[in-house]
Amino acid sequence: xxxxxxxxxxxxxxxxxxxxxxxxxxxxxxxxxxxxxxxxxxxxxxxxxxxxxxxxxxxxxxxxxxxxxxxxxxxxxxxxxxxxxxxxxxxxxxxxxxxxxxxxxxxxxxxxxxxxxxxxxxxxxxxxxxxxxxxxxxxxxxxxxxxxxxxxxxxxxxxxxxxxxxxxxxxxxxxxxxxxxxxxxxxxxxxxxxxxxxxxxxxxxxxxxxxxxxxxxxxxxxxxxxxxxxxxxxxxxxxxxxxxxxxxxxxxxxxxxxxxxxxxxxxxxxxxxxxxxxxxxxxxxxxxxxxxxxxxxxxxxxxxxxxxxxxxxxxxxxxxxxxxxxxxxxx
Ligand code: UT7
Numbered sequence: 001x002x003x004x005x006x007x008x009x010x011x012x013x014x015x016x017x018x019x020x021x022x023x024x025x026x027x028x029x030x031x032x033x034x035x036x037x038x039x040x041x042x043x044x045x046x047x048x049x050x051x052x053x054x055x056x057x058x059x060x061x062x063x064x065x066x067x068x069x070x071x072x073x074x075x076x077x078x079x080x081x082x083x084x085x086x087x088x089x090x091x092x093x094x095x096x097x098x099x100x101x102x103x104x105x106x107x108x109x110x111x112x113x114x115x116x117x118x119x120x121x122x123x124x125x126x127x128x129x130x131x132x133x134x135x136x137x138x139x140x141x142x143x144x145x146x147x148x149x150x151x152x153x154x155x156x157x158x159x160x161x162x163x164x165x166x167x168x169x170x171x172x173x174x175x176x177x178x179x180x181x182x183x184x185x186x187x188x189x190x191x192x193x194x195x196x197x198x199x200x201x202x203x204x205x206x207x208x209x210x211x212x213x214x215x216x217x218x219x220x221x222x223x224x225x226x227x228x229x230x231x232x233x234x235x236x237x238x239x240x241x242x243x244x245x246x247x248x249x250x251x252x253x254x255x256x257x258x259x260x261x262x263x264x265x266x267x268x269x270x271x272x273x274x275x276x277x278x279x280x281x282x283x284x285x286x287x288x289x290x291x292x293x294x295x296x297x298x299x300x301x302x303x304x305x306x307x308x309x310x311x312x313x314x315x316x317x318x319x320x321x322x323x324x325x326x327x328x329x330x331x
Pocket of ligand 1: 030034035038039152153154217219221222259285314315
């Protein structure tokens with residue numbers, strides 16, 4: 001039996017500044033009560049003006065490398081999953097590569113919005129099958145840069161952050177047992193930022209019209225989310241030959257606690273197996289799944305052999321999920 005592809009170590013980084021529901025009450029026509037009951041969010045972290053995606057991504061990567069006992073010089077690929085890169089190019093992964101002094105690493109970004117980390121892990125796994133040995137996958141977004149803090153329907157939802165994972169070989173039977181990524185571009189306009197790219201480049205009119213901000217059809221995205229979480233996770237569970245009862249931790253993308261609870265209920269996963277931190281961070285886009293995983297390890301809630309079911313979903317529309325058996329580190 002050949003070795004598996006596992007997560008050897010995780011790291012996370014969030015900006016210091018916290019924006020609470022009470023702060024938002026003073027900014028838009030909203031209330032702590034509405035935000036809490038409709039989303040489960042109590043606070044989110046917001047980056048200072050001089051902090052960009054590569055800064056948070058770098059900090060998370062340093063922690064992940066330390067936890068994986070890995071040297072940056074031994075990383076042969078860096079994938080940064082982000083839709084808020086420092087700049088259109090070069091890739092944020094290249095900026096992080098330079099700061100890490102990961103001289104032997106190729107580096108590129110993947111843009112799959114909130115599913116970005118799951119896409120990064122899938123690409124990293126495939127690249128390991130092609131001969132790469134250690135892959136650093138970073139999910140990072142400074143999504144606050146794309147938010148209109150006058151639009152109550154979006155500004156209460158999101159927060160900034162980064163999470164990182166070092167992928168490497170683990171003992172057979174451990175690591176990623178099954179995974180998938182998918183997309184349905186017919187839903188592209190349900191969650192998008194109209195301007196700032198090649199269709200509507202930055203210009204005074206587009207800025208005045210607020211076209212460089214996130215636009216979302218919340219209800220449609222909500223329905224898509226609950227449905228795709230269930231469909232995608234059921235497929236990977238079947239591929240892995242694992243039943244839902246065997247899952248120790250369900251780690252879904254943290255967008256809205258109601259989405260998580262509705263999906264968990266349909267999947268018959270009771271609350272003590274569902275990881276939730278959306279109350280503290282809001283929706284951190286590509287960072288949400290790796291931040292949650294990093295917290296699970298930090299709080300020693302994971303034991304050797306535990307099965308984890310991860311799932312991401314978001315703009316694109318995109319999704320990705322994976323079943324991972326934790327441990328098997330000593331080859
Ligand atoms: O990472 C993936 C991306 N995003 C998601 O997964 C988000 C998916 N969607 C959702 O989580 C939910 O749809 C939202 C949290 C965005 C909205 O919750 P909802 O229960 O679907 O509310 P709604 O959009 O149907 O709005 C209900 C009411 C509306 O008022 P009327 O028309 O009923 O009078 C809104 O104007 O709530 C109003 N509303 C607010 N009220 C106070 C919308 N935002 C706010 C707000 N504070 N912040």
